[in-house]
Amino acid sequence: MSFVENIGKYVLFLNRVFSKPERGRVFFEQIIKEIYKLGVNSVGIVVIISVFMGAVISLQTAYNLVNPLLPDYLVGYTTRESMILEFSSTIVGLILAGKVGSNIASEIGSMRVTEQIDALEIMGVNSASYLIFPKIIAAVFINPFLYVLSVFVGIAGGLLASYMTGAVSIPDFLYGVQFGLIPYYITYSLIKTLVFAFIITSVPSFYGYYVSGGALEVGRASTKAVVNSSILILLANLILTQILLK
Amino acid sequence: MIELNNINKSFGDLDVLSDISIKFEAGKTNLIIGQSGSGKTVLLKSIIGLHDVDNGHIYYGDRDFTNMSFKERKLIRKEMGMVFQGGALFDSLTVEENVRFPLDMFSDMNEDDRRARVKFCLDRVDIKKAHKLYPAEISGGMQKRVAIARAIVLNPSYLFCDEPNSGLDPVTAIVIDKLIQEITKEYEMTTIINTHDMNSVMEIGEKILFINKGVKAWEGSSDEIFDTENQNLNNFVFASNLFKKIKKEL
Numbered sequence: 001m002s003f004v005e006n007i008g009k010y011v012l013f014l015n016r017v018f019s020k021p022e023r024g025r026v027f028f029e030q031i032i033k034e035i036y037k038l039g040v041n042s043v044g045i046v047v048i049i050s051v052f053m054g055a056v057i058s059l060q061t062a063y064n065l066v067n068p069l070l071p072d073y074l075v076g077y078t079t080r081e082s083m084i085l086e087f088s089s090t091i092v093g094l095i096l097a098g099k100v101g102s103n104i105a106s107e108i109g110s111m112r113v114t115e116q117i118d119a120l121e122i123m124g125v126n127s128a129s130y131l132i133f134p135k136i137i138a139a140v141f142i143n144p145f146l147y148v149l150s151v152f153v154g155i156a157g158g159l160l161a162s163y164m165t166g167a168v169s170i171p172d173f174l175y176g177v178q179f180g181l182i183p184y185y186i187t188y189s190l191i192k193t194l195v196f197a198f199i200i201t202s203v204p205s206f207y208g209y210y211v212s213g214g215a216l217e218v219g220r221a222s223t224k225a226v227v228n229s230s231i232l233i234l235l236a237n238l239i240l241t242q243i244l245l246k
Numbered sequence: 247m248i249e250l251n252n253i254n255k256s257f258g259d260l261d262v263l264s265d266i267s268i269k270f271e272a273g274k275t276n277l278i279i280g281q282s283g284s285g286k287t288v289l290l291k292s293i294i295g296l297h298d299v300d301n302g303h304i305y306y307g308d309r310d311f312t313n314m315s316f317k318e319r320k321l322i323r324k325e326m327g328m329v330f331q332g333g334a335l336f337d338s339l340t341v342e343e344n345v346r347f348p349l350d351m352f353s354d355m356n357e358d359d360r361r362a363r364v365k366f367c368l369d370r371v372d373i374k375k376a377h378k379l380y381p382a383e384i385s386g387g388m389q390k391r392v393a394i395a396r397a398i399v400l401n402p403s404y405l406f407c408d409e410p411n412s413g414l415d416p417v418t419a420i421v422i423d424k425l426i427q428e429i430t431k432e433y434e435m436t437t438i439i440n441t442h443d444m445n446s447v448m449e450i451g452e453k454i455l456f457i458n459k460g461v462k463a464w465e466g467s468s469d470e471i472f473d474t475e476n477q478n479l480n481n482f483v484f485a486s487n488l489f490k491k492i493k494k495e496l
Contacts, residue, residue, distance in 0.1 A: 022351050022352075023350065023351055026350055026351060110337075111336075111337075114332055114334060114337075115330045115331070115332060115334040116334050116335075116336055116337070118296055118328075118330065118334065119328065119330060119334040119336075121296065121323075122294055122296070122323060122326055122328040122406075123323060123324070123326075123347075123348050123351065123352075124320045124321070124323035124324050124351075124352070125351055
């Protein structure tokens with residue numbers, strides 16, 4: 001299928017997804033379940049990766065500050081800026097594209113090949129809206145919290161590593177963390193997080209929804225979903241950075 | 247009653263269904279039979295609207311399904327129940343939640359009535375102790391029975407079954423067939439069953455449509471099927487040694 005055909009199909013798919021839910025109560029329950037599945041279940045991986053990345057960023061910065069004219073607090077400053085601007089939004093987005101994306105594509109793909117989606121359609125349920133709309137809402141709601149968590153945990157990781165290795169003192173690090181904060185950077189990153197949350201849920205859902213065949217095709221769809229949502233995240237990152245930081 | 251008038255369906259250059267017309271009556275178990283690849287699943291999926299037909303008309307009573315808008319189809323779908331080949335139960339829901347699902351989506355019943363209705367339907371298909379289990383935790387035969395319970399929970403007027411006893415042992419297969427037939431009579435539903443199982447044909451085939459290479463080749467009842475002159479149908483019916491032996495004894 002050509003690239004243009006796929007885009008058209010994706011737009012039509014989104015049109016089906018964003019339809020009025022059949023039952024408000026059922027829709028709300030689905031959102032809560034998805035928040036748990038997509039968000040709460042991702043806290044562990046976000047925390048682990050953010051701690052280590054924050055620690056590595058602070059150590060690398062400390063070991064590269066060889067010029068005595070550069071103050072030590074730059075370690076804290078760099079860690080904070082890296083986490084806020086890029087790591088906690090884009091890198092966490094890419095990691096979630098792998099974890100959440102493959103999960104969504106395989107879940108929906110399995111439902112397709114075992115005729116569960118057909119069963120929904122026969123009942124008169126808009127399967128795209130019932131299955132996917134709550135996932136998108138849940139991810140758009142919970143991912144900003146994961147972003148904030150990642151920023152805090154990453155900075156804490158940097159602080160811990162700096163303290164344990166003696167690379168920089170705690171007061172210097174904390175001064176750097178508070179130095180020259182531009183609040184708009186947080187807004188910019190939160191906007192990116194929202195866009196990435198949409199990509200992470202809608203693209204894998206699309207690949208899962210249109211699977212045909214069996215287990216092999218579900219696996220292929222899952223791989224395609226992760227690769228393409230990662231590429232889209234990188235592309236969106238570039239475009240949003242150009243638009244929002246100009 | 248469901249009536250098909252001159253149904254045609256193709257995928258690209260491949261003609262899958264050609265000019266199929268038949269009337270399926272209410273209160274009867276109507277069977278679509280034919281070899282694998284003959285087009286019976288495509289026909290069933292066309293009847294329920296999972297495939298759009300190229301030409302022809304499908305009538306539910308006096309309502310032309312083929313000319314209905316998306317909204318109108320959605321309404322009529324609430325009158326349909328479907329039992330899929332693999333059951334198609336929702337993996338993430340328990341047996342009870344699976345049966346309850348259509349009620350949660352479409353019924354205005356209160357909580358007590360919903361529970362009572364779910365219990366009634368599960369009792370009707372003889373599922374007594376598996377309410378809290380997940381589909382993966384019950385046998386294939388039980389999954390089919392739960393699928394039947396889910397299909398009838400909204401009191402449908404039309405019941406569709408795609409090879410309901412495939413993968414089941416002969417005894418369980420007959421139990422499922424009989425259950426579908428009893429429910430059809432009880433609720434005066436129009437039931438259409440897709441099958442290539444001759445045991446089903448003999449047990450519950452009140453009206454039978456035989457499709458060969460996408461064309462209607464024969465129509466009749468299980469009583470008439472042994473007397474047919476149709477060579478393709480004969481080859482299909484008497485394919486097994488068991489039925490060859492029966493034919494010799496007749």
